[in-house]
Protein backbone atom coordinates (compact mmCIF):
# COMPACT_ATOMS: atom_id res chain seq x y z
CA UNK A 1 0.00 0.00 0.00
CA UNK A 2 1.05 3.59 -0.74
CA UNK A 3 0.06 6.40 1.59
CA UNK A 4 0.29 9.94 0.26
CA UNK A 5 0.39 12.90 2.59
CA UNK A 6 0.09 16.55 1.57
CA UNK A 7 -1.03 19.93 2.89
CA UNK A 8 -4.61 19.75 1.66
CA UNK A 9 -6.93 17.59 -0.41
CA UNK A 10 -10.10 18.52 -2.31
CA UNK A 11 -12.41 15.59 -3.00
CA UNK A 12 -13.51 18.19 -4.51
CA UNK A 13 -16.69 18.71 -2.46
CA UNK A 14 -14.83 18.36 0.82
CA UNK A 15 -11.61 19.93 2.00
CA UNK A 16 -9.30 17.78 4.09
CA UNK A 17 -6.31 19.43 5.76
CA UNK A 18 -3.22 17.29 6.43
CA UNK A 19 -4.74 14.48 4.37
CA UNK A 20 -3.67 10.87 3.99
CA UNK A 21 -4.59 9.20 0.71
CA UNK A 22 -4.38 5.39 0.86
CA UNK A 23 -3.75 3.64 -2.45
CA UNK A 24 -3.98 -0.10 -2.97
CA UNK A 25 -3.14 -1.52 -6.37
CA UNK A 26 -3.92 1.75 -8.17
CA UNK A 27 -7.26 2.20 -6.41
CA UNK A 28 -8.01 4.63 -3.57
CA UNK A 29 -8.83 2.55 -0.50
CA UNK A 30 -9.33 5.36 2.02
CA UNK A 31 -9.01 9.11 2.56
CA UNK A 32 -8.54 10.53 5.99
CA UNK A 33 -6.96 13.39 7.84
CA UNK A 34 -3.66 12.66 9.54
CA UNK A 35 -5.22 13.30 12.93
CA UNK A 36 -7.71 10.46 12.47
CA UNK A 37 -5.65 7.63 11.11
CA UNK A 38 -2.25 6.05 11.62
CA UNK A 39 0.04 5.08 8.76
CA UNK A 40 0.26 1.27 8.61
CA UNK A 41 3.73 -0.24 9.11
CA UNK A 42 3.76 -2.18 5.84
CA UNK A 43 3.01 0.89 3.68
CA UNK A 44 5.19 3.29 1.72
CA UNK A 45 4.72 6.91 2.75
CA UNK A 46 5.04 9.57 0.04
CA UNK A 47 5.12 13.00 1.64
CA UNK A 48 4.12 15.71 -0.85
CA UNK A 49 4.59 18.39 1.82
CA UNK A 50 2.90 21.68 0.95
CA UNK A 51 1.08 20.35 -2.14
CA UNK A 52 -2.66 20.28 -2.74
CA UNK A 53 -4.24 17.06 -4.05
CA UNK A 54 -7.29 17.05 -6.31
CA UNK A 55 -8.96 14.67 -8.76
CA UNK A 56 -7.39 14.48 -12.23
CA UNK A 57 -9.08 16.84 -14.67
CA UNK A 58 -11.72 15.65 -17.14
CA UNK A 59 -11.95 17.53 -20.44
CA UNK A 60 -15.17 16.73 -22.32
CA UNK A 61 -14.33 18.84 -25.39
CA UNK A 62 -10.90 18.28 -26.87
CA UNK A 63 -9.80 18.06 -30.51
CA UNK A 64 -6.10 17.54 -29.96
CA UNK A 65 -2.81 18.83 -28.64
CA UNK A 66 0.96 18.45 -29.02
CA UNK A 67 0.53 18.36 -32.81
CA UNK A 68 -1.97 15.48 -32.67
CA UNK A 69 -5.48 15.84 -34.11
CA UNK A 70 -7.82 13.21 -32.64
CA UNK A 71 -9.71 12.70 -35.90
CA UNK A 72 -6.70 12.30 -38.15
CA UNK A 73 -3.93 10.76 -36.08
CA UNK A 74 -3.02 7.10 -36.07
CA UNK A 75 -3.63 5.09 -32.94
CA UNK A 76 0.13 4.90 -32.36
CA UNK A 77 0.35 8.72 -32.20
CA UNK A 78 -2.25 9.19 -29.46
CA UNK A 79 0.17 8.49 -26.56
CA UNK A 80 1.96 11.74 -27.45
CA UNK A 81 -1.28 13.64 -26.90
CA UNK A 82 -2.00 11.65 -23.74
CA UNK A 83 1.41 12.49 -22.28
CA UNK A 84 0.90 16.17 -23.09
CA UNK A 85 -2.52 16.22 -21.40
CA UNK A 86 -1.14 14.46 -18.34
CA UNK A 87 1.43 17.23 -17.92
CA UNK A 88 -1.46 19.67 -17.66
CA UNK A 89 -3.37 17.67 -15.06
CA UNK A 90 -5.85 15.87 -17.32
CA UNK A 91 -6.37 12.17 -16.59
CA UNK A 92 -9.45 11.54 -18.76
CA UNK A 93 -10.98 13.21 -21.82
CA UNK A 94 -13.53 12.98 -24.58
CA UNK A 95 -11.85 13.14 -27.99
CA UNK A 96 -14.16 15.42 -29.97
CA UNK A 97 -15.02 15.25 -33.66
CA UNK A 98 -15.68 18.11 -36.07
CA UNK A 99 -18.01 17.93 -39.07
CA UNK A 100 -16.29 15.93 -41.83
CA UNK A 101 -17.35 13.56 -44.63
CA UNK A 102 -19.43 10.82 -43.01
CA UNK A 103 -17.07 7.99 -44.00
CA UNK A 104 -14.06 9.89 -42.60
CA UNK A 105 -15.96 10.55 -39.39
CA UNK A 106 -16.86 6.88 -39.08
CA UNK A 107 -13.23 5.83 -39.62
CA UNK A 108 -12.13 8.27 -36.92
CA UNK A 109 -14.85 7.01 -34.57
CA UNK A 110 -13.80 3.41 -35.02
CA UNK A 111 -10.16 4.31 -34.33
CA UNK A 112 -11.09 6.30 -31.23
CA UNK A 113 -13.27 3.44 -30.02
CA UNK A 114 -10.23 1.20 -30.28
CA UNK A 115 -8.15 3.69 -28.27
CA UNK A 116 -10.80 3.75 -25.55
CA UNK A 117 -11.04 -0.04 -25.47
CA UNK A 118 -7.26 -0.48 -25.36
CA UNK A 119 -6.77 1.92 -22.47
CA UNK A 120 -9.70 0.36 -20.64
CA UNK A 121 -8.27 -3.13 -21.10
CA UNK A 122 -4.85 -1.96 -19.98
CA UNK A 123 -6.39 -0.70 -16.78
CA UNK A 124 -8.22 -3.97 -16.21
CA UNK A 125 -5.14 -6.09 -16.78
CA UNK A 126 -3.24 -3.74 -14.51
CA UNK A 127 -0.99 -3.05 -17.47
CA UNK A 128 1.70 -0.74 -16.13
CA UNK A 129 3.30 0.07 -19.44
CA UNK A 130 4.08 3.77 -19.73
CA UNK A 131 1.16 4.48 -22.07
CA UNK A 132 -1.28 3.31 -19.47
CA UNK A 133 -0.03 5.79 -16.92
CA UNK A 134 -1.22 8.73 -18.98
CA UNK A 135 -4.49 10.55 -19.62
CA UNK A 136 -7.05 8.27 -21.25
CA UNK A 137 -9.83 8.79 -23.76
CA UNK A 138 -12.97 7.58 -21.95
CA UNK A 139 -15.77 8.49 -24.36
CA UNK A 140 -16.37 10.33 -27.62
CA UNK A 141 -17.99 13.73 -28.09
CA UNK A 142 -19.71 14.20 -31.45
CA UNK A 143 -19.50 17.91 -32.24
CA UNK A 144 -21.55 17.76 -35.38
CA UNK A 145 -22.68 16.93 -37.93
CA UNK A 146 -26.06 18.20 -36.65
CA UNK A 147 -25.12 21.89 -36.37
CA UNK A 148 -26.73 25.12 -37.52
CA UNK A 149 -25.39 26.58 -40.78
CA UNK A 150 -25.78 30.03 -39.33
CA UNK A 151 -23.76 29.19 -36.21
CA UNK A 152 -21.40 26.59 -37.59
CA UNK A 153 -18.20 28.42 -36.61
CA UNK A 154 -15.50 26.76 -38.72
CA UNK A 155 -17.27 23.41 -39.20
CA UNK A 156 -17.38 23.04 -43.01
CA UNK A 157 -20.93 23.73 -44.32
CA UNK A 158 -20.79 20.88 -46.84
CA UNK A 159 -20.48 18.30 -44.04
CA UNK A 160 -23.34 19.51 -41.85
CA UNK A 161 -26.35 17.18 -41.88
CA UNK A 162 -29.96 17.36 -40.86
CA UNK A 163 -30.45 15.23 -37.76
CA UNK A 164 -31.99 11.79 -38.27
CA UNK A 165 -32.01 8.85 -35.90
CA UNK A 166 -30.61 6.78 -38.78
CA UNK A 167 -27.46 8.93 -39.13
CA UNK A 168 -27.06 9.16 -35.35
CA UNK A 169 -27.33 5.39 -35.10
CA UNK A 170 -24.78 4.97 -37.90
CA UNK A 171 -22.30 7.17 -35.98
CA UNK A 172 -22.93 5.36 -32.69
CA UNK A 173 -22.41 2.06 -34.43
CA UNK A 174 -19.07 3.20 -35.91
CA UNK A 175 -18.04 4.31 -32.41
CA UNK A 176 -19.03 0.89 -30.99
CA UNK A 177 -21.17 2.48 -28.29
CA UNK A 178 -18.50 4.90 -27.04
CA UNK A 179 -20.35 8.11 -27.94
CA UNK A 180 -20.96 9.76 -24.56
CA UNK A 181 -21.81 13.29 -25.65
CA UNK A 182 -23.28 15.04 -28.67
CA UNK A 183 -23.56 18.71 -29.55
CA UNK A 184 -26.69 19.44 -31.57
CA UNK A 185 -28.60 22.53 -32.73
CA UNK A 186 -32.11 21.92 -31.41
CA UNK A 187 -33.90 24.12 -33.96
CA UNK A 188 -32.99 21.84 -36.89
CA UNK A 189 -35.81 19.71 -38.34
CA UNK A 190 -35.64 16.26 -36.76
CA UNK A 191 -33.45 17.40 -33.86
CA UNK A 192 -35.93 16.70 -31.07
CA UNK A 193 -36.34 13.09 -32.13
CA UNK A 194 -32.56 12.59 -32.21
CA UNK A 195 -32.19 14.33 -28.84
CA UNK A 196 -34.76 11.99 -27.29
CA UNK A 197 -33.05 8.92 -28.79
CA UNK A 198 -29.59 10.05 -27.66
CA UNK A 199 -30.83 10.76 -24.14
CA UNK A 200 -32.44 7.32 -24.07
CA UNK A 201 -29.00 5.83 -24.87
CA UNK A 202 -27.39 7.82 -22.03
CA UNK A 203 -25.55 10.16 -24.36
CA UNK A 204 -25.16 13.62 -22.83
CA UNK A 205 -27.09 15.87 -25.21
CA UNK A 206 -25.55 19.31 -25.36
CA UNK A 207 -27.21 22.15 -27.23
CA UNK A 208 -24.86 24.37 -29.18
CA UNK A 209 -23.70 25.66 -32.56
CA UNK A 210 -27.26 26.92 -32.59
CA UNK A 211 -29.39 29.86 -33.63
CA UNK A 212 -32.36 28.60 -31.60
CA UNK A 213 -35.09 30.84 -30.28
CA UNK A 214 -36.06 30.33 -26.66
CA UNK A 215 -38.92 27.94 -27.48
CA UNK A 216 -36.69 25.57 -29.48
CA UNK A 217 -34.14 25.49 -26.66
CA UNK A 218 -36.89 24.76 -24.13
CA UNK A 219 -38.22 21.98 -26.35
CA UNK A 220 -34.72 20.46 -26.43
CA UNK A 221 -34.66 20.34 -22.62
CA UNK A 222 -38.12 18.74 -22.67
CA UNK A 223 -36.77 16.13 -25.10
CA UNK A 224 -33.75 15.31 -22.91
CA UNK A 225 -30.96 17.85 -23.55
CA UNK A 226 -29.00 18.44 -20.31
CA UNK A 227 -25.99 20.54 -21.24
CA UNK A 228 -24.76 23.36 -23.48
CA UNK A 229 -21.59 23.55 -25.57
CA UNK A 230 -19.08 26.42 -25.34
CA UNK A 231 -21.66 28.88 -24.04
CA UNK A 232 -21.71 32.18 -25.99
CA UNK A 233 -19.55 30.83 -28.81
CA UNK A 234 -21.43 29.74 -31.95
CA UNK A 235 -24.72 30.66 -30.23
CA UNK A 236 -27.43 33.16 -31.09
CA UNK A 237 -26.49 36.20 -28.95
CA UNK A 238 -28.51 37.15 -25.90
CA UNK A 239 -30.96 40.01 -26.36
CA UNK A 240 -32.97 41.13 -23.37
CA UNK A 241 -36.20 41.23 -25.40
CA UNK A 242 -35.40 38.26 -27.63
CA UNK A 243 -33.77 35.89 -25.14
CA UNK A 244 -33.08 32.92 -27.40
CA UNK A 245 -31.05 29.83 -26.52
CA UNK A 246 -28.64 31.73 -24.25
CA UNK A 247 -31.35 32.69 -21.77
CA UNK A 248 -32.34 29.03 -21.49
CA UNK A 249 -28.70 27.92 -21.12
CA UNK A 250 -27.95 30.49 -18.41
CA UNK A 251 -31.21 30.33 -16.48
CA UNK A 252 -32.45 26.72 -16.73
CA UNK A 253 -31.44 24.69 -13.67
CA UNK A 254 -31.73 21.38 -15.54
CA UNK A 255 -28.86 22.39 -17.81
CA UNK A 256 -25.19 22.29 -16.97
CA UNK A 257 -23.06 24.23 -19.42
CA UNK A 258 -19.46 24.60 -20.45
CA UNK A 259 -17.29 27.52 -21.43
CA UNK A 260 -13.87 28.14 -22.97
CA UNK A 261 -12.23 30.24 -20.27
CA UNK A 262 -9.18 31.37 -22.21
CA UNK A 263 -10.11 35.05 -22.12
CA UNK A 264 -10.17 35.07 -25.95
CA UNK A 265 -13.36 33.16 -26.81
CA UNK A 266 -15.32 34.94 -24.09
CA UNK A 267 -14.31 38.15 -22.30
CA UNK A 268 -13.19 37.58 -18.69
CA UNK A 269 -16.14 39.59 -17.31
CA UNK A 270 -18.57 37.38 -19.25
CA UNK A 271 -16.84 34.23 -17.97
CA UNK A 272 -17.55 35.63 -14.51
CA UNK A 273 -21.20 36.24 -15.43
CA UNK A 274 -21.45 32.66 -16.75
CA UNK A 275 -19.94 31.16 -13.58
CA UNK A 276 -22.33 33.16 -11.44
CA UNK A 277 -25.30 32.05 -13.54
CA UNK A 278 -24.48 28.32 -13.65
CA UNK A 279 -23.03 28.30 -10.15
CA UNK A 280 -20.83 25.81 -8.33
CA UNK A 281 -22.82 22.77 -9.45
CA UNK A 282 -23.46 23.33 -13.13
CA UNK A 283 -20.41 25.20 -14.44
CA UNK A 284 -18.06 23.12 -16.58
CA UNK A 285 -14.68 24.15 -17.98
CA UNK A 286 -13.58 22.80 -21.34
CA UNK A 287 -10.58 23.59 -23.50
CA UNK A 288 -11.83 22.96 -27.09
CA UNK A 289 -8.09 22.55 -27.66
CA UNK A 290 -6.71 21.79 -31.11
CA UNK A 291 -3.56 20.01 -32.28
CA UNK A 292 -1.79 23.39 -32.03
CA UNK A 293 -1.95 23.35 -28.23
CA UNK A 294 1.53 23.24 -26.75
CA UNK A 295 3.07 23.89 -30.17
CA UNK A 296 4.70 26.94 -31.77
CA UNK A 297 2.71 29.36 -33.97
CA UNK A 298 1.95 27.92 -37.40
CA UNK A 299 -0.55 25.90 -39.43
CA UNK A 300 -2.32 22.88 -37.93
CA UNK A 301 -5.04 20.46 -38.92
CA UNK A 302 -8.43 20.42 -37.17
CA UNK A 303 -10.27 17.44 -38.64
CA UNK A 304 -10.78 18.32 -42.32
CA UNK A 305 -9.74 21.98 -42.00
CA UNK A 306 -6.50 23.86 -41.56
CA UNK A 307 -6.19 26.42 -38.80
CA UNK A 308 -3.61 29.10 -38.12
CA UNK A 309 -2.21 29.80 -34.70
CA UNK A 310 -0.71 33.14 -33.84
CA UNK A 311 -0.11 34.60 -30.38
CA UNK A 312 -2.37 32.10 -28.64
CA UNK A 313 -5.30 32.52 -31.02
CA UNK A 314 -6.42 29.74 -33.34
CA UNK A 315 -8.34 30.88 -36.44
CA UNK A 316 -9.49 29.92 -39.92
CA UNK A 317 -10.13 32.86 -42.28
CA UNK A 318 -10.47 35.18 -39.30
CA UNK A 319 -12.98 32.97 -37.42
CA UNK A 320 -12.02 31.46 -34.07
CA UNK A 321 -11.28 27.77 -34.60
CA UNK A 322 -10.86 25.99 -31.29
CA UNK A 323 -8.22 27.01 -28.79
CA UNK A 324 -4.72 26.40 -27.49
CA UNK A 325 -6.00 26.38 -23.93
CA UNK A 326 -4.92 23.78 -21.36
CA UNK A 327 -7.16 22.73 -18.49
CA UNK A 328 -4.79 23.87 -15.74
CA UNK A 329 -4.80 27.33 -17.30
CA UNK A 330 -8.62 27.30 -17.61
CA UNK A 331 -8.89 26.60 -13.87
CA UNK A 332 -6.50 29.39 -12.98
CA UNK A 333 -8.38 31.73 -15.34
CA UNK A 334 -11.66 30.92 -13.56
CA UNK A 335 -9.95 31.96 -10.33
CA UNK A 336 -8.60 35.17 -11.88
CA UNK A 337 -11.70 36.16 -13.90
CA UNK A 338 -14.40 35.32 -11.36
CA UNK A 339 -12.57 35.34 -8.04
CA UNK A 340 -13.49 31.70 -7.52
CA UNK A 341 -11.44 29.68 -5.04
CA UNK A 342 -9.12 26.93 -6.25
CA UNK A 343 -11.50 24.34 -4.84
CA UNK A 344 -14.56 25.72 -6.64
CA UNK A 345 -12.66 26.17 -9.90
CA UNK A 346 -11.33 22.61 -9.69
CA UNK A 347 -14.86 21.35 -9.31
CA UNK A 348 -15.76 22.77 -12.75
CA UNK A 349 -13.00 20.64 -14.30
CA UNK A 350 -13.57 17.44 -12.32
CA UNK A 351 -16.83 16.53 -10.57
CA UNK A 352 -19.13 18.75 -12.64
CA UNK A 353 -18.18 17.39 -16.08
CA UNK A 354 -18.14 13.84 -14.68
CA UNK A 355 -21.66 14.24 -13.28
CA UNK A 356 -22.93 15.86 -16.47
CA UNK A 357 -21.56 12.98 -18.54
CA UNK A 358 -22.66 10.30 -16.08
CA UNK A 359 -19.10 9.12 -15.35
CA UNK A 360 -19.51 7.94 -11.78
CA UNK A 361 -15.88 6.85 -11.35
CA UNK A 362 -14.27 10.09 -12.48
CA UNK A 363 -13.87 13.60 -11.19
CA UNK A 364 -13.63 12.77 -7.52
CA UNK A 365 -11.33 11.30 -4.91
CA UNK A 366 -13.18 8.60 -3.01
CA UNK A 367 -12.64 5.01 -1.86
CA UNK A 368 -13.07 2.57 -4.74
CA UNK A 369 -12.13 4.91 -7.60
CA UNK A 370 -8.85 4.87 -9.49
CA UNK A 371 -6.04 6.89 -7.90
CA UNK A 372 -5.99 9.48 -10.71
CA UNK A 373 -5.06 12.80 -9.17
CA UNK A 374 -3.14 16.02 -9.60
CA UNK A 375 -0.50 17.38 -7.27
CA UNK A 376 -0.86 21.16 -7.26
CA UNK A 377 1.02 24.10 -5.86
CA UNK A 378 -0.93 26.61 -3.75
CA UNK A 379 -1.88 28.71 -6.80
CA UNK A 380 -3.15 25.69 -8.74
CA UNK A 381 0.00 25.08 -10.76
CA UNK A 382 0.43 21.41 -11.73
CA UNK A 383 3.47 19.82 -10.07
CA UNK A 384 2.69 16.24 -11.00
CA UNK A 385 -0.17 14.10 -12.29
CA UNK A 386 -0.65 10.59 -10.98
CA UNK A 387 -2.53 7.96 -12.96
CA UNK A 388 -3.53 4.79 -11.12
CA UNK A 389 -1.26 5.63 -8.20
CA UNK A 390 1.93 5.26 -10.23
CA UNK A 391 4.87 7.59 -10.67
CA UNK A 392 4.90 8.92 -7.12
Ligand SMILES: [Zn+2]
Pocket residue numbers: 061063096143288322
Ligand atom coordinates in the same frame (compact mmCIF):
# COMPACT_ATOMS: atom_id res chain seq x y z
ZN1 LIG B 1 -14.90 22.07 -30.57
